[in-house]
Amino acid sequence: MRVDAFDFDLPPERIALRPARPRDAARMLVVDGGSMTDAGVGDLPSWLRPGDCLVFNDTRVIPAQLEGKRGDARIGATLHKRIDLRRWQAFIRNAKRLRVGETVDFGSGVSAVAEDRLADGSFILAFAGDEPVEVLLERAGTMPLPPYIAGKRATDADDRSDYQTMFAREDGAVAAPTAALHFTPGLLDALAKAGIATETLTLHVGAGTFLPVKADNTEDHVMHAEWGRIDADTAARLNAVRAKGGRVIAVGTTSLRLLESAAGEDNIIAPFAGDTAIFITPGYRFRAIDGLMTNFHLPKSTLFMLVSALMGLDVMQATYAHAIASEYRFYSYGDASLLLPPR
Incomplete structure (x- = not known):
């Protein structure tokens, strides 16, 4: 149709x-x-x-929206599908400033390597360290509000619940x-x-x-x-x-x-x-x-x-x-x- x-x-x-x-x-x-x-x-x-x-x-x-840096470049990541315990597929904002093998620092002791770039433009991010990724996200992430809401107002504490x-x-x-x-x-x-x-x-x-x-x-x-x-x-x-x-x-x-x-x-x-x-x-x-x-x-x-x-x-x-x-x-x-x- x-x-x-x-x-x-x-x-x-x-x-x-x-x-x-x-x-x-x-x-x-x-x-x-x-x-x-x-x-x-x-x-x-x-x-x-x-x-x-x-x-x-x-x-x-999960608080799957992350904001970080690769050098001086600001990189946004929205995790959208788990691959395994430490790797997630993610949509990347400002993806032209990120190459495979580079590390993004999301702050609060949370970082991930851009392990691969897929045909649809998304990346596989491999998170560093031994803590469960869910723990890292609680520390560094925000709730991933839909774009038709996030484009009109900022995420706040109420959105967590x-x-x-x-x-x-x-x-x-x-x-x-x-x-x-x-x-x-x-x-x-x-x-x-x-x-x-x-x-x-x-x-x-x-x-x-x-x-x-x-x-x-x-x-x-x-x-x-x-x-x-x-x-x-x-x-x-x-x-x-x-x-x-x-x-x-x-x-x-x-x-x-x-x-x-x-x-x-x-x-x-x-x-x-x-x-x-x-x-x-x-x-x-x-x-x-x-x-x-x-x-x-x-x-x-x-x-x-x-x-x-x-x-x-x-x-x-x-x-x-x-x-x-x-x-x-x-x-x-x-x-x-x-x-x-x-x-």
Whole structure:
């Protein structure tokens, strides 16, 4: 398909620079089949049924944004994919001033060698010393806010907690699974009382999620890879939900992408551990999920393509037009949508 088919005009003032407080006070646009209802995140239990299951991503965002020097040159690095215990793949700002074999000093006793440069222009950074890289990042790094927020304001202390979900447990993400940012202990209690189950999986979201689609046709876009895991017990419980007539509702596109990567042609979710580069566009047949809670995405992004595959491009164009006209807040710190396709 033409990438232009997924374009729309978004006024810049619709981009949220701070989250709603409390988190579950955000608005939620419910799209049930082809009908739209303006609601709030706190209303979520009333839109689900006993026996349904929400699936969350328990990845934890690490402070993966680094600022350093190579000689007199200022070098910025955004880590986006772990290679091994001491090496990370990173996007580099001012990359023309960095050569393979040179060392970048990030301050606070943290340095890394530019070990290799890859075809996409990113570097492999090998961190010096014996301390775990996560410890080094806590000392020298900052939270890697999405470019559409970081370009409008500086990162501050609030982002350390604001850009982390209540489910965050497994270190490794450089972007938050933002749909889960809306959840609070109180909302989880209300869901449990309504008979709605919850499960977690792990997908370490990479900075590649923010890369623009540069191809003219979706068939020519190369999707970034991210590492994820679903254990056998979780897969079995999710299969049991559907076998009993319940719905599996992914919370966030990251959860959805991993669930779909783990599901076979028989619609059974299998245990999974490894990279996924699944790219979901209209025409895709969903195997693992029956609905999606997600935020509002960028024009011409792979995520807007994904929701269009789930609900239909015409439905999502109408949904986003309504959201913009109704002043919903977009992107990572913005409002939510609950997408329930016909069954």
